[in-house]
Amino acid sequence: MIEIKGLTKKYGELFAIREINLSLQAGDVFGFIGPNGAGKTTTMRILATLLQPTWGEAYVAGHSIYTAPKDIRRAIGYMPDFFGVYDDMKVIEYLEFFAAAYRIRGEKRRKVCDDVLDLVDLGYKRDALVTSLSRGMTQRLGLARVLLHDPQVLLLDEPASGLDPRARIEIRALLKELRSMGKTIMVSSHILPELADVCNKIGIIERGELIVNADVADVMKQVRQQTVLKVAVAERDGKTLDGAAELLTGLPQVESVAPSSQPGAPLTVTLRAEAQDPSDIARALFEAGYALTLLKEDEINLETAFMTLTQGITS
Numbered sequence: 001m002i003e004i005k006g007l008t009k010k011y012g013e014l015f016a017i018r019e020i021n022l023s024l025q026a027g028d029v030f031g032f033i034g035p036n037g038a039g040k041t042t043t044m045r046i047l048a049t050l051l052q053p054t055w056g057e058a059y060v061a062g063h064s065i066y067t068a069p070k071d072i073r074r075a076i077g078y079m080p081d082f083f084g085v086y087d088d089m090k091v092i093e094y095l096e097f098f099a100a101a102y103r104i105r106g107e108k109r110r111k112v113c114d115d116v117l118d119l120v121d122l123g124y125k126r127d128a129l130v131t132s133l134s135r136g137m138t139q140r141l142g143l144a145r146v147l148l149h150d151p152q153v154l155l156l157d158e159p160a161s162g163l164d165p166r167a168r169i170e171i172r173a174l175l176k177e178l179r180s181m182g183k184t185i186m187v188s189s190h191i192l193p194e195l196a197d198v199c200n201k202i203g204i205i206e207r208g209e210l211i212v213n214a215d216v217a218d219v220m221k222q223v224r225q226q227t228v229l230k231v232a233v234a235e236r237d238g239k240t241l242d243g244a245a246e247l248l249t250g251l252p253q254v255e256s257v258a259p260s261s262q263p264g265a266p267l268t269v270t271l272r273a274e275a276q277d278p279s280d281i282a283r284a285l286f287e288a289g290y291a292l293t294l295l296k297e298d299e300i301n302l303e304t305a306f307m308t309l310t311q312g313i314t315s
């Protein structure tokens with residue numbers, strides 16, 4: 001759906017983006033992470049055929065940015081990081097205006113507008129003035145607008161920037177819904193946690209260069225090759241968590257035991273690479289008379305994974 005090869009944009013001597021390569025399949029949700037000025041907007045504007053690269057190739061939905069920009073515009077929904085809304089227009093009028101621009105006519109137009117409004121949960125603001133909407137609602141209206149012509153590919157430039165926590169959560173839920181509809185999505189942000197649980201692919205861009213470009217699942221595997229467990233026992237009958245830690249440290253399949261960070265918190269037990277079965281741990285504790293209250297695999301979050309993976313690269 002998106003194929004980029006050696007894409008480069010220069011402004012004078014400055015490389016806004018430099019030799020970017022990227023390949024996204026249908027249904028991929030690509031989180032494009034980078035600090036301000038890293039090159040996210042430049043990349044998206046080139047894909048949206050609003051900006052010419054200095055050199056390099058880019059195809060969207062099978063169409064070249066050089067030879068078929070009109071086909072690309074039909075296939076994409078591009079939401080810029082800042083967009084204006086017209087004053088003294090109602091929400092529904094605003095959408096109908098853009099639907100008309102997409103040549104959606106007659107009864108279908110009203111239906112399409114109502115459908116996208118429902119999708120972004122703004123049906124109840126149908127007759128409100130666009131200028132009366134909160135920033136979160138305005139962003140959702142912007143999303144509704146780019147969905148009018150049912151594009152296969154969405155390019156969303158920082159859709160959650162400047163929103164309060166609740167509105168960010170709403171945008172994330174909406175992205176998940178669009179993902180379940182099979183859309184291919186490129187969504188940018190300058191912070192990773194925002195996109196962590198929405199994307200299946202992540203790219204990190206710094207000073208115009210894509211320094212990480214990976215499948216989320218692969219990153220997880222790469223970062224965590226060992227099993228890490230959270231373990232807790234009941235502190236009674238002379239048995240303590242410290243005693244359990246000592247016992248576990250002596251087991252051959254255990255590589256390390258980190259004490260609990262605060263009173264009552266579980267131990268963090270890392271197994272040796274070849275030992276994957278946590279039931280040995282349960283058995284050893286049980287046989288020594290401990291009452292196990294917690295034994296679960298410690299789930300690594302994407303943020304930690306990427307921090308580990310990019311250590312030293314982004315500093």
Ligand SMILES: Nc1ncnc2c1ncn2[C@@H]1O[C@H](COP(=O)(O)OP(=O)(O)OP(=O)(O)O)[C@@H](O)[C@H]1O
Nearest residue numbers: 011016034035036037038039040041042043081190
């Ligand atoms: N028209 C322009 N003329 C000169 N330099 C530009 C122009 N547009 C962008 N740049 C530069 O290109 C680089 C990349 O900018 P870009 O807007 O793509 O970054 P970004 O990752 O989208 O940042 P932000 O998160 O702030 O939107 C920056 O150094 C920027 O100053």
